[in-house]
Amino acid sequence: MVWRTVARHLLLPQAAPRAADPAIAASLRARLAAASARRLGRSLAIRHVPAGSCNGCELELRATQNLIYDLTQYGLTFTPSPRHADVLLITGVAGRNMAEAVRQTREAMPDPVFVVAVGDCAVDGGVFKGSPAILGGADALLPVDLVIAGCPPTPGQIVDGLLALLEAHGDKKEGKARGAAP
Amino acid sequence: MILCTAEEWQAYEGRFVALWTDAQHAYALYQPGTLLAVPLAEGAYPALKHPGASWFQRLAHDMTGAIATGAADTRPAIEQFRAPDGTAPWPDFAAPEGEGAHVVSVGPVHAAIIEPGHFRFTLRGEQVLKLQSRFGYAHKGTLALMRGKSPRLAARFAARISGDATVAHSLAYAQAAEAALAFAPPRRAVHLRAVMAEIERLANHASDIGAIAGDVGFAFLDSRFAWHRESFCAAAYAAFGHRLMMDIVVPGGVASDLRPKGEAAILSSLDALETELPSLIRVFEDYASLQDRLIGTGIIPVELASAYAAGGYVGRASGQNADSRLTPGYAPYEKFGLVVPVEQEGDVAARIRIRLAEITESIRLVRALLAGLPDDGLTVAPPAGSGSGIGVAESFRGPVWTWLRLDNGVIADLFIADPSTLHWPLLEHAVTTSIFADFPVINKSVNGSYSGVDL
Numbered sequence: 001m002v003w004r005t006v007a008r009h010l011l012l013p014q015a016a017p018r019a020a021d022p023a024i025a026a027s028l029r030a031r032l033a034a035a036s037a038r039r040l041g042r043s044l045a046i047r048h049v050p051a052g053s054c055n056g057c058e059l060e061l062r063a064t065q066n067l068i069y070d071l072t073q074y075g076l077t078f079t080p081s082p083r084h085a086d087v088l089l090i091t092g093v094a095g096r097n098m099a100e101a102v103r104q105t106r107e108a109m110p111d112p113v114f115v116v117a118v119g120d121c122a123v124d125g126g127v128f129k130g131s132p133a134i135l136g137g138a139d140a141l142l143p144v145d146l147v148i149a150g151c152p153p154t155p156g157q158i159v160d161g162l163l164a165l166l167e168a169h170g171d172k173k174e175g176k177a178r179g180a181a182p
Numbered sequence: 183m184i185l186c187t188a189e190e191w192q193a194y195e196g197r198f199v200a201l202w203t204d205a206q207h208a209y210a211l212y213q214p215g216t217l218l219a220v221p222l223a224e225g226a227y228p229a230l231k232h233p234g235a236s237w238f239q240r241l242a243h244d245m246t247g248a249i250a251t252g253a254a255d256t257r258p259a260i261e262q263f264r265a266p267d268g269t270a271p272w273p274d275f276a277a278p279e280g281e282g283a284h285v286v287s288v289g290p291v292h293a294a295i296i297e298p299g300h301f302r303f304t305l306r307g308e309q310v311l312k313l314q315s316r317f318g319y320a321h322k323g324t325l326a327l328m329r330g331k332s333p334r335l336a337a338r339f340a341a342r343i344s345g346d347a348t349v350a351h352s353l354a355y356a357q358a359a360e361a362a363l364a365f366a367p368p369r370r371a372v373h374l375r376a377v378m379a380e381i382e383r384l385a386n387h388a389s390d391i392g393a394i395a396g397d398v399g400f401a402f403l404d405s406r407f408a409w410h411r412e413s414f415c416a417a418a419y420a421a422f423g424h425r426l427m428m429d430i431v432v433p434g435g436v437a438s439d440l441r442p443k444g445e446a447a448i449l450s451s452l453d454a455l456e457t458e459l460p461s462l463i464r465v466f467e468d469y470a471s472l473q474d475r476l477i478g479t480g481i482i483p484v485e486l487a488s489a490y491a492a493g494g495y496v497g498r499a500s501g502q503n504a505d506s507r508l509t510p511g512y513a514p515y516e517k518f519g520l521v522v523p524v525e526q527e528g529d530v531a532a533r534i535r536i537r538l539a540e541i542t543e544s545i546r547l548v549r550a551l552l553a554g555l556p557d558d559g560l561t562v563a564p565p566a567g568s569g570s571g572i573g574v575a576e577s578f579r580g581p582v583w584t585w586l587r588l589d590n591g592v593i594a595d596l597f598i599a600d601p602s603t604l605h606w607p608l609l610e611h612a613v614t615t616s617i618f619a620d621f622p623v624i625n626k627s628v629n630g631s632y633s634g635v636d637l
Contacts, residue, residue, distance in 0.1 A: 005406070
């Protein structure tokens with residue numbers, strides 16, 4: 001039963017690979033170059049930390065790994081260990097109760113670290129802006145390199161944003177390996 | 183609401199749902215919607231004997247300072263702030279007792295992409311002896327932000343109590359506001375709300391069943407069920423303009439009509455799941471290595487589920503047949519009927535069987551709802567006024583309860599109870615029936631919301 005379904009799906013046409021928005025990539029490239037960030041190649045490991053979300057962003061982050069969006073085809077993977085991570089991806093309002101956990105996660109990561117804020121809450125607190133229980137946005141905790149807005153952003157928007165990050169600091173061999181089988 | 187004496191408050195027998203306090207009273211909610219209130223005496227009220235009341239009493243203390251006299255558990259619920267001198271209100275975890283017992287702590291940052299919570303396991307070898315959980319990391323002060331706003335304005339917060347159950351939370355909240363102001367939404371809106379609630383249930387059940395299989399090494403089932411979850415989200419986007427259908431259920435109706443190609447998108451995602459489901463279920467049934475990990479794992483006994491009045495698939499897998507769509511019941515389900523599956527085993531496999539049965543039932547409901555959509559409008563404006571009301575909606579996890587009191591058109595006070603609050607203590611028990619390595623799959627099979635209890 002399993003092999004029959006697998007065989008059927010191998011024969012189906014594959015979804016077209018996504019590409020980064022050139023404008024976002026260019027602006028990020030300029031900012032990262034200004035910060036003289038070391039180049040890591042076209043592969044990034046992401047450590048996600050939920051800093052007070054409603055779990056909507058987590059659902060869509062998980063969806064970036066499904067068959068449709070297939071984040072790993074671009075060299076982007078989520079890693080359980082901060083020691084292996086290049087990207088600190090923060091969702092949620094930057095709640096006071098998570099501030100220490102975010103700080104310790106950042107401390108455990110090797111430099112350079114790219115900080116990505118995903119979702120309106122991580123941008124500026126979103127609808128929860130002004131609550132005394134929150135600090136209001138990931139940049140209240142750490143300097144943010146990239147924001148991916150939306151409530152929650154769609155998996156497509158998240159993939160596009162992360163691709164922009166890849167484009168900005170990876171080797172600029174456009175599209176060489178993207179989407180192709182290894 | 184029944185205003186009672188301290189003795190009546192403590193003696194009341196019933197299936198406990200939630201407890202909260204305001205400046206003058208403590209309130210206790212019981213199925214199927216009985217609300218008791220007792221006046222606070224010098225900021226205190228008698229603790230309740232129901233095991234599920236413990237978390238709510240801790241939460242009430244953190245939120246308003248009210249003290250539950252005689253409560254056994256006085257640890258903070260959500261209060262995690264650290265004083266400048268480094269002291270925290272949370273007491274140290276007790277050292278493990280007994281020979282060979284050791285402690286493993288996990289979180290609030292977890293290995294997977296999930297919400298934050300801290301778990302302390304006491305183990306002897308592989309066997310879990312005890313689990314203590316500590317929450318509050320997702321606390322956002324949501325209830326305080328809702329007070330002083332009109333019902334329509336505050337609906338955005340109700341939709342964000344727990345993102346995976348956004349439709350159910352919005353629905354319980356809208357029905358509470360409609361009960362408080364004694365007005366009814368158009369029939370078309372009531373039907374569309376049910377369509378959205380059932381799609382939300384389908385998407386979550388599909389996603390979680392796959393994730394459980396993925397946790398025990400069956401990536402094939404995980405990716406197929408994730409594909410179906412994606413197809414429901416895409417259909418929701420085509421039909422209502424938002425993948426999770428956030429902010430569409432509002433007090434007085436719905437904010438968006440079914441879009442032109444929406445119905446076809448929903449029907450085709452239902453067909454796709456219905457077609458593939460038998461072969462996916464066969465994988466569950468055919469592979470001994472999969473069954474070995476799920477059968478007899480993470481058992482919640484019937485008596486315990488009953489003591490906590492557990493709802494949803496957690497309760498129904500352990501002998502509880504309550505479903506708030508039937509009791510107390512709300513429109514439009516009385517027109518379509520509902521078969522509520524019940525199992526007795528209370529293990530991970532039983533919770534999966536319940537959710538598979540609910541998938542079939544939800545597919546039938548959505549088709550029936552779409553086939554007979556009334557045509558009488560989408561929304562009516564909430565009248566200004568005062569009053570209080572209770573609303574309930576069956577989320578994929580179980581019943582979401584909302585109580586609110588309106589004063590001249592703005593929210594004077596409210597409380598929202600997610601079913602997870604009663605399920606987390608059951609998880610603490612279920613884990614002790616298994617080994618440490620089974621925690622992820624047991625946790626996923628209960629799937630409590632962190633945001634929903636941290637508020």
